[in-house]
Amino acid sequence: MLLLTLFARDFRARLRDRSAIVLALLAPAALMTVLSMLAQGPDIEKVPVGVVLGDSPLASALADGPLAALERDGTLRTREYDDEAALRAAVDDEKVDAGISVTRSGDAVTILADAGSPIAGAIVEAVTRSTAITVDGVRQGVAAEEALGAATDPTQVATSVIARPAPAQVVDATGADGINAKTQVGAGMATFFLFFTVQFGVLGLLEERRLGTLPRILAAPVPRWQVVISKVLVSFVLGLASMTALLLFASTLLGATFGNPFGVALLVVSGVLAAVATVSCVVGLSRSAEQAGAIQSGLALVLGILGGSFFSLARAGGLAGIATRLTPHYWFNEGLVRLSGGQGWTHALPPVAALLAFAVIVGVPGLLLAGRTVRP
Amino acid sequence: MLAVAGLAKSYGAQQAVVDLSFDVAVGETFGLLGPNGAGKTTSISMICGLLAPDAGSIRVDGVEISPGSVEGRELIGYVPQEIALYPDLNGRDNLAFFGRLYGLSGAPARERIAETLDLVGLTDRAGDRVKEYSGGMQRRLNIAAGLLHRPRLLILDEPTVGIDPQSRNAILEAVAALGEQGMSVLYTTHYMEEAERLCRRVGIVDHGRMLACGTRRELVALVEERAQITVAVASDAAGVRATLSGRSGLVDVTATDDRTVVCMVEDASAQLPMIVQAITESGAVVTDVRVEEPTLDSVFLHITGTALRD
Secondary structure, three states: OHHHHHHHHHHHHHHHOHHHHHHHHHHHHHHHHHHHHHHOOOOOOOEEEEEEOOOOHHHHHHHHOHHHHHHHHOOEEEEEOOOHHHHHHHHHOOOOOEEEEEOOOOOOEEEEEOOOOHHHHHHHHHHHHHHHHHHHHHHHHHHHHHHHOOOOOHHHHHHHHHOOOOHHHOOOOOOHHHOOHHHHHHHHHHHHHHHHHOHHHHOHHHHHHHHOHHHHHHHOOOOHHHHHHHHHHHHHHHHHHHHHHHHHHHHHHOOOOOOOHHHHHHHHHHHHHHHHHHHHHHHHHOOOHHHHHHHHHHHHHHHHHHHOOOOOOOOOOHHHHHHHOOOHHHHHHHHHHHHOOOOOHHHHHHHHHHHHHHHHHHHHHHHHHHHHHHOO | OEEEEEEEEEEOOEEEEEEEEEEEOOOOEEEEEOOOOOOHHHHHHHHOOOOOOOEEEEEEOOEEOOOOOOOOHHHEEEEOOOOOOOOOOEHHHHHHHHHHHOOOOHHHHHHHHHHHHHHOOOHHHOOOEHHHOOHHHHHHHHHHHHHOOOOOEEEEEOOOOOOOHHHHHHHHHHHHHHHHOOOEEEEEEOOHHHHHHHOOEEEEEEOOEEEEEEEHHHHHHOOOOOEEEEEEEOOOHHHHHHHHOOOOOEEEEEEEEOOEEEEEEOOHHHHHHHHHHHHHHOOOOEEEEEEEOOOHHHHHHHHHOOOOOO
């Protein structure tokens, strides 16, 4: 009961503290909103592209492969034209940002782009060149088979090969590509500010020591461990409340999709434990609340950047690649990636295990260090 | 009520408290008098179970006090030197929180909080936040938080540091009243007059050691100074001097002028009635009497060789 008394006083004090509310809710929600708006900017999404295609293998490969995939993603919006002249006019009149014109025989492709839309031009060029190389490779393969006399119907073979799903349709599950930008922004901001939010509980140990109330509490018939745990509990509950509110905000108002709720809940709880472990360690190593606050803020910034709160370093090699995997932020995001596409909660277990391992490895010495503040 | 035996604490090579022993009887107000840095707060921290002693034992009402156990803590009311209160909470909520740590809740808690606020004269300001209190009011609430759970032993660590004379007087009156009600009080101070006013016995500490301990009279006896009684008479001081000379208990009698006689005595309170009676019986008229006794200041000077420093 004394634990609850200590917890209740601290928790009420934190609720009255406006800076806690700002860091736990308002600042991340505001930043999340702004970054989500930037992530769906009109220049990147739904680029209008004009096409003149035909029945050639290359035209089919383009239409059924990358163009279809990009249109499904919402990156492109294609519009068909009768011939290249009509397409040129549309580009000149800025009705479309770029165009792809394939000759009837499929032997040549013309790429058009409005000078003011370099991104659209780059997209259609990359798509067309890669498809042309693929089709050319198939042609050469077929020619080789024909020369060897193995193929009876070269056109049928070529068509069947080209009709296979393009590589662009393969989901890459190694990075953050499995979740959309809004989801990544929501998760990134929530975890980034989590490491600021949790400091409001455990830091109370140092604040109360400065205030002089800690000796008075320790002189009362209160077990010392309860004093430490009550502060840790405040950090945990604040972190949990902040993460829950922010993820709900991102999913209901910003259109983020986080996947299986139980899997997400496991990630949130283990992520908050990892954050509380970090701040416990910082408090245990600091001499004053001010020093601990400064160290924790710096650490939150470094871990956030390394962990991919703003941009993913998941594919980075070398030290950056190793460093990002040492952060709780990376594993939280990785958990969401694994839950994307309607996967069950068990897919989140490896990242949850990584977060819990972080919490134990950092948290146990952290608690012992933080316990020094109440040691006789 | 409190028995401290052989208490010791060192920080590296520095000995903060050395073999400190004393006791406080039930209902007694005991003073620990010494300058800043004498080891008073370290001693109190150990007595309250905040600090682990290197050696020695502390018992309150027979219960061993140690940092590793909460046993006996409810017997002690601790009033730290700092204002150990939450500035953003009002006075009543501060008391309610600290009361809950001692198991006070509900109607009994509300009743006790009201009583305690009344005792320290803060009933009217109970709803105001502590950061809006004056320094003296904060000090009074600081004491109230230590009294709330009706401790058997109240420990006050320099409770009047840095406050105005009016608040200081109010605190001293409140502590004196608690002593009269039968509460045992351990009071540390570096103000001689506070120790003299409040405490039946005083322990003089410096550099972590108990240098002397006893009642005021016992301590003054260590100094071998005499009390001085100065009597003003209407006339014939020389005649009065002759009347008093040779009487037992009077070490020396001098007429400093025609109307003033100065008597050096061993015990002023015992000799004063005799002196006044003898002068009156001789037909002289006493117009004024002034008694000057040795103070704890002179005791401290005698024991330590230095004046009491801040």
